[in-house]
Amino acid sequence: xxxxxRKLKILxxxxxxxxxxxxxxxxxxxxxxxxxxxxxxxxxxxMSDLEEMGYLTHPHTSAGRVxxxxxxxxxxxxxxQGSDLPEVNKxxxxxxxxKDADELDQTVExxxxxxxxxxxxxxxxxxxxxxxxxxxYINFLPVDENSVVLMIVxxxxxxxxxxxxxxxxxxxxxxxxxxxxxxxxxxGKAVSAVLTENIASMFESDMQALSGLAGSVVPSFMKTLExxxxxxxxxxxxxxxxxxxxxxxVAKAQNFLETVTNxxxxxxxxxxxxxxxxxxxxxxxxxxxxxCALVTADYKVNGKLVGRLGVxxxxxxxxxxxxxxxxxxxxxxxxxxxxxxxAEEAEPVEAAxxxxx
Amino acid sequence: xxxxxRKLKILxxxxxxxxxxxxxxxxxxxxxxxxxxxxxxxxxxxMSDLEEMGYLTHPHTSAGRVxxxxxxxxxxxxxxQGSDLPEVNKxxxxxxxxKDADELDQTVExxxxxxxxxxxxxxxxxxxxxxxxxxxYINFLPVDENSVVLMIVxxxxxxxxxxxxxxxxxxxxxxxxxxxxxxxxxxGKAVSAVLTENIASMFESDMQALSGLAGSVVPSFMKTLExxxxxxxxxxxxxxxxxxxxxxxVAKAQNFLETVTNxxxxxxxxxxxxxxxxxxxxxxxxxxxxxCALVTADYKVNGKLVGRLGVxxxxxxxxxxxxxxxxxxxxxxxxxxxxxxxAEEAEPVEAAxxxxx
DNA sequence: TGTTAGCACTCTGAGCGAAAGAGTGCTAAC
DNA sequence: GTTAGCACTCTTTCGCTCAGAGTGCTAACA
Numbered sequence: 001x002x003x004x005x006r007k008l009k010i011l012x013x014x015x016x017x018x019x020x021x022x023x024x025x026x027x028x029x030x031x032x033x034x035x036x037x038x039x040x041x042x043x044x045x046x047m048s049d050l051e052e053m054g055y056l057t058h059p060h061t062s063a064g065r066v067x068x069x070x071x072x073x074x075x076x077x078x079x080x081q082g083s084d085l086p087e088v089n090k091x092x093x094x095x096x097x098x099k100d101a102d103e104l105d106q107t108v109e110x111x112x113x114x115x116x117x118x119x120x121x122x123x124x125x126x127x128x129x130x131x132x133x134x135x136x137y138i139n140f141l142p143v144d145e146n147s148v149v150l151m152i153v154x155x156x157x158x159x160x161x162x163x164x165x166x167x168x169x170x171x172x173x174x175x176x177x178x179x180x181x182x183x184x185x186x187x188g189k190a191v192s193a194v195l196t197e198n199i200a201s202m203f204e205s206d207m208q209a210l211s212g213l214a215g216s217v218v219p220s221f222m223k224t225l226e227x228x229x230x231x232x233x234x235x236x237x238x239x240x241x242x243x244x245x246x247x248x249x250v251a252k253a254q255n256f257l258e259t260v261t262n263x264x265x266x267x268x269x270x271x272x273x274x275x276x277x278x279x280x281x282x283x284x285x286x287x288x289x290x291x292c293a294l295v296t297a298d299y300k301v302n303g304k305l306v307g308r309l310g311v312x313x314x315x316x317x318x319x320x321x322x323x324x325x326x327x328x329x330x331x332x333x334x335x336x337x338x339x340x341x342x343a344e345e346a347e348p349v350e351a352a353x354x355x356x357x
Numbered sequence: 358x359x360x361x362x363r364k365l366k367i368l369x370x371x372x373x374x375x376x377x378x379x380x381x382x383x384x385x386x387x388x389x390x391x392x393x394x395x396x397x398x399x400x401x402x403x404m405s406d407l408e409e410m411g412y413l414t415h416p417h418t419s420a421g422r423v424x425x426x427x428x429x430x431x432x433x434x435x436x437x438q439g440s441d442l443p444e445v446n447k448x449x450x451x452x453x454x455x456k457d458a459d460e461l462d463q464t465v466e467x468x469x470x471x472x473x474x475x476x477x478x479x480x481x482x483x484x485x486x487x488x489x490x491x492x493x494y495i496n497f498l499p500v501d502e503n504s505v506v507l508m509i510v511x512x513x514x515x516x517x518x519x520x521x522x523x524x525x526x527x528x529x530x531x532x533x534x535x536x537x538x539x540x541x542x543x544x545g546k547a548v549s550a551v552l553t554e555n556i557a558s559m560f561e562s563d564m565q566a567l568s569g570l571a572g573s574v575v576p577s578f579m580k581t582l583e584x585x586x587x588x589x590x591x592x593x594x595x596x597x598x599x600x601x602x603x604x605x606x607v608a609k610a611q612n613f614l615e616t617v618t619n620x621x622x623x624x625x626x627x628x629x630x631x632x633x634x635x636x637x638x639x640x641x642x643x644x645x646x647x648x649c650a651l652v653t654a655d656y657k658v659n660g661k662l663v664g665r666l667g668v669x670x671x672x673x674x675x676x677x678x679x680x681x682x683x684x685x686x687x688x689x690x691x692x693x694x695x696x697x698x699x700a701e702e703a704e705p706v707e708a709a710x711x712x713x714x
Numbered sequence: 715t716g717t718t719a720g721c722a723c724t725c726t727g728a729g730c731g732a733a734a735g736a737g738t739g740c741t742a743a744c
Numbered sequence: 745g746t747t748a749g750c751a752c753t754c755t756t757t758c759g760c761t762c763a764g765a766g767t768g769c770t771a772a773c774a
Binding site: 715716717718719720721722723724725726727728729730731732733734735736737738739740741742743744 | 745746747748749750751752753754755756757758759760761762763764765766767768769770771772773774
Binding site for chain 2: 102103136137139141143144147149151153155156157159161162163164165238239242243247248250251253254257258261
């Protein structure tokens, strides 16, 4: 038995019908569609075949057919027609993303917000991983006699800072010296590379005058670098799930919310997805998301750093629309954080990208 | 008719019974309690009186009594007995709050997490408002030829930074000069005070050499200062509401989540609450929270800055337990961010408090 | 005079069965 | 190969009854 033209057509009709109604699709309903010119009985035969082939299931004998994960996969890969975003929406995306375009974090948060509004699903966005970002400055500033602030600036403009409680007394000169020596040592190196270096030994050789401070500074420096690698997760539209009949059961809604509000775990899921546009459906996800579908896409910052943005919802989602919204937003974000007029320079000029407060 | 001893006792029994069961309380149930030695009929008479006085309501004729908002208020003010936190919980709070005590934001986030776990309610925490914090440094760092990073450090160690896109070319010397002049001008002034000054004029008089840069810098500087005033909101335990029978109705759960996930609006509610321990019940809240109760308390940072932490849940909450957990956590937080061993100095030494990236 | 027992009454919620509706699968005819 | 027809299945909804919980009132009691 093979998937001939007619079976595909029927399958497509069933999937798209089910996506909009969330009700099992019966043969009579299908036969009424203008694009399908077959009697209910014929359709029933085909549906029976499709079920045997694993594309459809049956909640119970006297119910219509429901697409299986396999059917959604086929639908997404071959059957679905990409929808073009209405001009109004495009305009809105552009407008709203450019409103606070000088703050990466804020813009990304807005992007997530926008996405949940436009898809009526739960949306999320993660900021780029900076393990390959290069260090640009290291700076110690006095706060009071016991504590200083350490700030590390990356070439892409990202700033991370921490408070450090000093064990030994320090002078402003100490701090300036330390800032200079460390900047000199690490400038131009990637964050991940520095994290594997033996920093303590550097203090011994280069900075004997400061070795008394090393005990306070080294662990904090490492911690701050690690903080630089943290990926922020923004989510929006939690309450959208209540609009979906699949979550009218409170237990299911609870389950979903629990999974999705576990930031650490969920960030992990997102970080480990395929690059580019990625759609995973049902089984293709981990156990606790097996009733969901995720659609994600990447955005670029300075043409290098890669963040990610997407939605999570029921397998029955409007893949065409959702995909085009996500693509449009990520493209827009990438353009927003694009290098501006590199013009004559060979080395790329980093665009404004910086952290939140 | 007045609230005599017996009526109070009955009312207290009804409220505490309803809090644990969420079922309307009948006269027979009450008469079985060891602390109430009255026949159901007598209790019925008293309940009828209490209803007339506005302390009880009746879902329908043949149901037990339910406390009114007025009853909860009385309960909280007079009838409830404060519970003492078990030693295990105290220990856990202390342990978990001190794990990352060098990062205010992170600690506050952990506190919210802890609170939702211990109360099984939705918890929240806001970071302190810094409008009265004093500025300590202002620093411009070059990023690339078009952009610089501006960072403002407060006396309490809080750092805020922004990327600035420059309209005119700049030199490192320009930045250093600008940093010095601005630090000199604003050091020791409160953020809110600086925000009302006429910064632009300062550029004209003090910094003529830099006036070409002022156009880029002044608006960004103001924006960054405003960012310094932003209060961060952390929430946790959203999915706890599904455990409560009052939210077994999906529409109610949706409503609740929508109200509470509106960060801006909800932050506003929190910022405008009374200082110290504040409990608001039903009507006492805004319209969209009229079925809820909020309990909040303040914590202090450096004995000055004040943040806030609390829970939101149904009016039927264990006020005693909740209050003692919140108090214990806020006290603990205040101690964590306390000035450490000021010893000989007159001027208070600021403890480590700094921002999240 | 306050308290209590008794009883009729009310309202809710669970349980049950009937009936409607949707849809299938099979058979037989086209 | 397609279709009409029909018996059959399963779910959902509706109405009904009945048990249970609780009240309010009255009358008796201490």
